[in-house]
Amino acid sequence: MIDLPPGPGSPLVATLKYLRDPYGSLRETARRYGEPHTSPSFLGKMVVTGDPAGIRTLFTADPDTYSALGAELLGPILGESNLILLSGERHRAMRKLQMPPFHGTRMRAYGQLIIDAAEEHAARWPRDRPIQVHRTMQQISLQVILEAVLGLREPGKRESFQAAVLAVIAALKPSFMFIEALRRPLLGLSAWAHFQRTRVHVAALFEEELRARRTSSEPREDILSLLLSARYDDGTALTDDELLTQMMNLIVAGHETTASSLAWAFHHIHHEPAVKTRLVEELRGLPEPLDPEAISRLPYLEAVCSETLRLTPVAPLIGRKLRKGLTLQGFDLPPGVAVGIGILLVHRRADLYPEPERFRPERFLERSYTPFEYLPFGGGARRCIGAAFALYEMKLVLATILRRYDLRPASNAPVHAAVRNTTVGPRREIELLHA
Ligand code: HEM
DSSP states (O other): OOOOOOOOSOHHHHHHHHHHOHHHHHHHHHHHHOSSEEEOOTTOOEEEEOOHHHHHHHHHSOGGGEEETTHHHHHHHHOTTOGGGOOHHHHHHHHHHHSGGGSHHHHHTTHHHHHHHHHHHHTTOOSSSOEEHHHHHHHHHHHHHHHHHHOOOSHHHHHHHHHHHHHHHHHOOHHHHHOGGGOOOGGGTSHHHHHHHHHHHHHHHHHHHHHHHHHOOOOOOSHHHHHHHOOOTTSOOOOHHHHHHHHHHHHHHHHHHHHHHHHHHHHHHHHOHHHHHHHHHHHHTSOSSOOHHHHHTOHHHHHHHHHHHHHSOSOSEEEEEESSOEEETTEEEOTTOEEEEEHHHHHTOTTTSSSTTSOOTTHHHHOOOOTTTOOTTOOGGGOOTTHHHHHHHHHHHHHHHHHHOOEEESOOOOOOEEEETTEEEESSOOEEEEO
């Protein structure tokens, strides 16, 4: 009998609680059972910690200590070659191919298109009724990611992809993701069958785009073009199926996450008048036309983004599966057990973040945090490859909109977090009015 840390018993109850209130259920379990504790789930038992010492152990262990969590279950849905599901040498090789487009100067090429997308969508805001901020952020982030990943600047083609990608995301249901028995066509009427149809459609669009790209000699800066010419160390290229899987993954991983984080940022800024005043003051100092580089260097804007990702992380819990034994905070964990990093738990520790429930960007100007204390993008060998891109996009969208529009909250009712597809975001629409 292996001695795992204590925790609740029923995976069904724990899952339902998480689905109903992801932040609340994580904190309640940590309060009741301490850290680390063991959470039951459909992916097996997960030993969860939000203690910086435990997180240090997990992030600094040899990467071969782990494999990706849920790879067997999710491979048939998200693609077997998907970076987020690969482990060991295959993960390292695929990650190496996908990192260059997200580095400094490369990423800067996307600055103007982010500002243009923010201006275009905010210009459509109504004057006589509440603005639906989360919805706008989803439109902006999808447009940005499609342009950056696929280089789709022609509106017609972009709209076809946009509709096809949104259909796949909407068709992706936790039911069949986590319960294999529900992956049945049932005469084409099931959620699974509907998901398959959306996937066939998006694959056809991608294949058409790949064919066009291969016959064109036009120089391009998008991520697909960079991946088309990327080679593994042995000189081979990504196959069409690998390309399609990675493209789809980057779009899904980069779209909802950034949109929810931006929606939360607008919410927090407009519920803390002193924050808004200080931020608007900082933005006023920017020269016109807006220069993406100048925006990305603003310290208070950066602190506002950091504080948003601390207080309302879109990934409150991330996991790995142990391939080898590991000692975590005094517990000897055997291979096969999942380990969870409670991003929300560490982000709400009062010893690190005094008044942890308050939105107070100043804390990030007063002190710095280690990667084991502040980790909205995860850490170690699997840290988010889009982190710099996402932060850059958040800053540019906030700066562009807050410089042009004076907004106020439509209501003071609190907004709770909810599970949205694969991430956690605001449960209801963030509504603002023109001031
Ligand atoms: C605010 C926005 C975002 C947040 C909060 C976020 C957060 C995360 C987190 C927590 C992980 C898991 C890291 C781990 O397990 O240690 C992750 C992984 C990943 N993210 Fe992001 N992400 C964001 C935006 C993006 C964007 C814009 C892209 C790409 C365009 C992206 C691509 C990825 C990929 C490919 C992985 C898998 C990395 C791997 O397994 O090696 N993310 N992200």
